Amino acid sequence: MSWVDILYNVIRESMWFAIPLLIIALGGMFSEKSGVVNIALEGIMIIGGFCSIYFIKIMQAPGGPNLNPHLLLLIAGVIAVGAGMLFSALLAFSAINLKANQTIGGTALNLMAAPLVIFIARSINEESSSIQFNKGVFFIEKVPLLGDIPIIGDIFFQKVHIMVYVGILILVAATIVINKTRFGMRLSACGEHPQAADSVGVNVYKMRWSGVLISGALAGLGGLVYTIASSVSFNGDVAGYGFLALAVMIFGQWKPTRILLAALFFGLTKAFSIKYTIIPGLASLPLQHFFNMLPYILTMVALVLTSRKSRAPKAEGIPYDAGQR
């Protein structure tokens, strides 16, 4: 393999890791901007991934409807969004209406998600809890025309799946919504000073509910994208991606564009830890375990370097109490 091929390979691989992280971290951002710490991202991912992958499995079963794979993936995405929203409603209800501790509520949902999907999977299918699906059909070998553009075509329009573009769309939409729309401003106000927002007629409960539901939708979708990118089966586990997304979000300082950079950074280290064997000279080193640790160590370093001047939404983690001044 030439150096150029290796480079493209690593960049493509890092996109497979970065896109789900980006989607989930943006979800976490919406929730935190509204003032609710969503530590349940991991659990929501598992639920979203499970529902959509199970749907894909049913549709791909022999004799099933022969849908266009890209259309199938999009429908599965809608299902993942719905499932994620439904599950995140549990967090919203406890954290917003019942004023429960958001960390505890989120942790409970994390603890619940994995056994729930494994239980359902094993109840449906006696022998195994893993759901197999055909991953290959989702990949676009080369987008016509656009794939021929040098460099950009090689990176973005060859060997990708459609969710990469969905992720980029979500990024653009999130940037506009947070920075340019009335809804985004009000959402941020509820995370900074909910009493002040309430005093000018913003319904804090409604805003926080929408923040959590959006995060649930994106995290659910992220669960699907992660599974499509990383595996050929779903085992009720997303390898801590929900938590990593939280780190990416903090590293990205609750700003969409910075979150993109943080996700790319993390994706690159992760891709490197997997693809280092194709890089001449590194393959022979006995460093496989070190490269496994590397993404986490580098994230830690990045957090240490940026956290001092970090600015989290002021009211995040605090249940809204109208009587408090």
Added chain:
Amino acid sequence: MRKFFRELGQAFARPFTKDFWVSGWNKFRLGFKALFTKAFWRAFLLKPATGNLIASIVAILGGLLLGFIIMLITRPSAAFRGLGMLFGGWLAAPTAGLKGIGNWIYYSGPLMLCGLAVGFAFKTGLFNIGATGQFTVGMLAALIVGITCPFLGPFHWFFAILAGALAGALWGFFPGFFKAYFNVNEVITCIMFNYIGMYLVNWILLANDPLLYSITNNNRSVTVAASAFTPTLGLRTIFPGSAVDIGFLVAILMAILMHIILNKTTFGYELKACGFNRNASKYGGINEKRGMMMSLIIAGALAGLGGALFILASGAYNSGTHYEAANVLLGTGFKGISVALLGMSNPLGIILSTFFITFIQQAGLFMTALRYKVEIIDIIIATIIYFSALVLFVRIIVQQLATKRTLPGGPKAKRLWRLFGVRQGPTTAAETPEPTENSEKEGKP
């Protein structure tokens, strides 16, 4: 330091003084009389601790109810027998008996220590989600000492668990340090160090294949030297065939120690003060950076101790004795979160909640005979935690019942609905959240 040990000594020496028993008897006498007064019960219901206890019980009942509903849906014919298992029916199963009870006690040891690791940090305002990493690292240290240092003779096992505690403390130090000096959220650091610890442990084990690890022999860690196994104190003659050892005694001792540190010493008071309000405690002359670090170091040591007891127990066939280096985080640390939250982070409450959770987990093993999947137990536990997060809500209801301001279903039931955000009005003091629930605010970087 000297002050701390003096206070600790005083707390431990209390039960040996005459005054303790005299005043204890008087309290008991007066308390018994008070049981018949209305004022006592009202004050009792108003206590936050009572609300917590009632909330825990409500949460447990809610979780069990959900488990029962799931059983009814998936396999109705055995649902009632399944529920019976959860309430202790497994003790009567022919394969359980004393062996089952012994294993139940054994599993409680490491889990209780993980629960303490989470609960102790939670009491000081920090969320230690890194118990898994600390547990794994402690396990590795105990394994290394247990294999390489048989020259320590009869104290071998003691040094092995000490090594485990120290390694766990080191792994707790990092989140504390980064939190105190770099303002990095401890939740994120803990999660990162879970993964770093897991990969590091796997690296060290796999790199020392014949010495510490054996891929050829069932792909698991080597058994420690016989002198490194924790003593069983003859408990296995009482519970034959089980893996019971002194682990649960160590854990209970640690729980009592943590209770005393938190409630009877200046050091513990300072740690709690840091958790309530970092800035106020700094203003009050407490070294709040050291406080946060110490809190996580102690928490890490507890989890590391749990890991050591896990690997040093002989004959624990299902969980313990051996470790398999898969790239998966161990579940015990996360179960510790459940235990701590159900025990309301109170060290003595954690003793009870651990025994409860391992009890229904044992029940789950026997429920597979009824063709229920064992994951149902984890669903029930998670539901319990979810409900116990609603503690504030239950506490408010209890307090309103006690002050008779609102009765459910009465004309004033509207007040309850206000909690659901239907209509907002001026709130009373009872509805203001506890300071602990607010302390996360300080924790954000």
